[in-house]
Amino acid sequence: MRFINVFTVAVLAFMIASCMDKKEAPAIRPFAFNDSGMRVITTVINEKDNEVAMLYGNKAAFDNRSQPEALFKLVTYREQDNKFWFGSYINGELLRVETVNMQPTASGQAPAYSVDVYNQPAFRPADAAARTNFIQTLDRAWYPCDPY
Numbered sequence: 001m002r003f004i005n006v007f008t009v010a011v012l013a014f015m016i017a018s019c020m021d022k023k024e025a026p027a028i029r030p031f032a033f034n035d036s037g038m039r040v041i042t043t044v045i046n047e048k049d050n051e052v053a054m055l056y057g058n059k060a061a062f063d064n065r066s067q068p069e070a071l072f073k074l075v076t077y078r079e080q081d082n083k084f085w086f087g088s089y090i091n092g093e094l095l096r097v098e099t100v101n102m103q104p105t106a107s108g109q110a111p112a113y114s115v116d117v118y119n120q121p122a123f124r125p126a127d128a129a130a131r132t133n134f135i136q137t138l139d140r141a142w143y144p145c146d147p148y
Contacts, residue, residue, distance in 0.1 A: 032093070032094035032118070033075050033094055033097065035056050035073075037058075038056035038057055038058050038061075038071075038073060039056065039057060039058075039059075039062050040054055040055070040056055040141075041055040041056065041057045041061070041062060041072075041138065041140050041141065042054075042055045042138050042139060042140055042141040043055070043141065044074075044138065045079075050078060050079045051076050051077065051078060051079060051095065052076070052077050052079050052089070052091060053074050053075060053076040053077070054074075054075050054077075054091075055072060055073070055074050055075075055135065055138050056072070056073045056074075056075065057070065057071065057072050057073070058070065058071045060102075061102075062140075065102075065136055066102070066105075067102065068102050068103055068105050068106035069102070069103070070102040071099070071100070071101055071102065072099065072100040072101075072102075072135050072136065073097055073098070073099050073100075074097070074098040074099075074100075074135050075094070075096075075097050076094075076095045076096050076097075076098070077091040077092055077093065077094055077095060078092040078093050078095055078119070078120075079091070079092055080092035080093075093118075093119045094118045094119060095117070095118055095119055095120045095123070096115055096116060096117045096118060096120065096123050097115070097116045097118075098113070098114070098115045098131065098135065099112075099113070099114045099115070099116075100112070100113055100132050100135050100136065101114075110129065110132070111132050111136070113128045113129075113131060113132045
């Protein structure tokens with residue numbers, strides 16, 4: 001009988017303690033960029049400006065960067081601290097999406113470059129051709145178990 005009382009008190013104490021301790025929910029950022037089925041080609045980290053960029057590409061861009069069907073999107077986020085893993089960073093708010101469309105190269109023109117700016121002051125590259133070249137020449141990331 002005494003065992004049942006001790007057990008009951010222990011269970012009740014556990015239940016009260018678990019109800020009082022609120023766990024903090026992870027911070028989920030708003031969904032800001034839809035990759036539309038594109039694949040990640042590589043990641044660029046700019047520690048000086050606290051930015052991280054992901055280069056996405058469609059199948060043509062992933063297989064051969066010079067095909068006229070190739071489409072690249074360099075999506076830049078502000079870095080934010082990851083409070084669940086000390087010393088690491090995660091993507092923060094969306095800053096800009098730079099798009100390079102290779103379609104005009106089929107008729108002998110330069111690739112089309114455009115930029116959509118979001119949570120930052122206006123971003124205009126000094127030279128769109130240099131920015132296009134930078135995006136096109138980023139090396140594809142290779143992982144040991146890369147299925148592609």
